[in-house]
Amino acid sequence: MTGNTQEGHAGVVGMWVTADGHIRQELRADGRYDEARGNRRSAYTGRYKVTGSHIDYLDDSGFTATGDIRDGVLYHEHLVLYREEKQA
Template sequence: MATEPSHDPHPFVGMWVTADGHIRQELLPDGRYDEARGTRRSAYTGSYTVTGDHIDYLDDTGFTATGDVRDGVLYHEHLVLHREDPDAPDRGRKR
C-alpha cells in the first residue's frame, strides 16, 4: 500500500521579525520569501532553499544571502529574527 507524501510545510515557513518589528521576512511554503522593511512592503522578494538549518536566498534582482536557524532564532546576514507571535499586536502591518 502506497503512502501519501507529506504536504506539511517546512518548519521554517512563516513570518520572522526583528525585535523592533522593522524587518518582517515571510518564508512561504512554495520556496519564495517576501521581506518588508518599515512601511516598504515587498522590499525584497525571491526564492530560498533550506539545507538542514541553513537557508540560501536568491533575490529576484540576483543577489544572494544566507541564514541559519539556531535555537529557534533566524540569523540572516546581520539580522536576528524571531518567529512572529501570532498573539502579538499587528505592529502596523497592512493585511
C-alpha cells in the same frame, strides 16, 4: 539555485521579525520569501532553499544571501529575526 525543493521548508515557514518589528520576512511554503522594511512592503522578494538549519536566498534582483536557524532564531546575514507567534 535550481528546482524548488520542499524538504525542510515546513520548519521555517511563517513570519520572522526583528525585535523592533522594522524588518518582517515571510518565508512561504512554496519556497518564496517576501521581506518588508518599515513601511516598504516587498522591499526584497525571491526564492529560498533550506538545507538542514541553513537557508540560501536568491533575490529576484540577482543577489544572494544566507541564513541559519539556531535555537529557534533566524540569523540572516547581519539580522536577527524571531518567529512571529500567531494571534489566537
